[in-house]
Amino acid sequence: MYLPISLASVAAAAFTNIWLTMRIGMVRSAKKISVGDGGDDELIRRMRAQANFIENTPIMLIMIAVIELSRPGNLWLAGVAALYALGRIAHGVGMDGGVFKAGRSVGTLITMVSLIGLGIWAATIALDM
Numbered sequence: 314m315y316l317p318i319s320l321a322s323v324a325a326a327a328f329t330n331i332w333l334t335m336r337i338g339m340v341r342s343a344k345k346i347s348v349g350d351g352g353d354d355e356l357i358r359r360m361r362a363q364a365n366f367i368e369n370t371p372i373m374l375i376m377i378a379v380i381e382l383s384r385p386g387n388l389w390l391a392g393v394a395a396l397y398a399l400g401r402i403a404h405g406v407g408m409d410g411g412v413f414k415a416g417r418s419v420g421t422l423i424t425m426v427s428l429i430g431l432g433i434w435a436a437t438i439a440l441d442m
Contacts, residue, residue, distance in 0.1 A: 318391045319378040325398040326370050333363040333405055355409070362408035366401055369424050373397055376431040383438045397427045 340356045341347065350357045377394050384390065404420025406413045 314382070314385075316378060316381050316385075318381050318387075318394055319374070321391075322374055322377050322394045322398070325394075326374060326401075329398065329401055329405070330363070330366060330370075332402075333359070333366055336405070337363060358408045358410070359405075362405040365404065369428065370401070373424075373428060373431070376428075376435055380431060380435055380438065393427050393431060396423055400424055400427070 400423025407416025
């Protein structure tokens with residue numbers, strides 16, 4: 314079975330994770346911190362942005378895939394998946410602080426609403442079967 318929403322979501326997650334990893338590497342290189350965080354606030358923030366991504370994204374991808382298996386071709390699911398991807402980028406940028414610090418809150422809100430929404434949707438599908 315072909316799951317285009319799930320495949321696109323996994324691809325977006327892979328590229329987002331690479332981007333978050335590269336942002337950590339840039340700070341490590343610039344500040345010559347090879348192991349740990351060296352107590353550097355910028356590095357800590359970028360490491361937490363990636364860790365937060367890794368904490369939330371697996372369950373999100375699983376829910377997208379199982380809902381798509383149950384309800385193929387659903388545009389709402391595609392919309393939530395795209396919004397989640399954008400929210401994780403906003404969170405990553407927002408973790409740097411500065412002008413885009415609101416991105417952290419926006420990304421967190423999008424993540425929580427997406428997880429709750431898909432969790433409820435998955436439960437209703439399970440109860441309907």
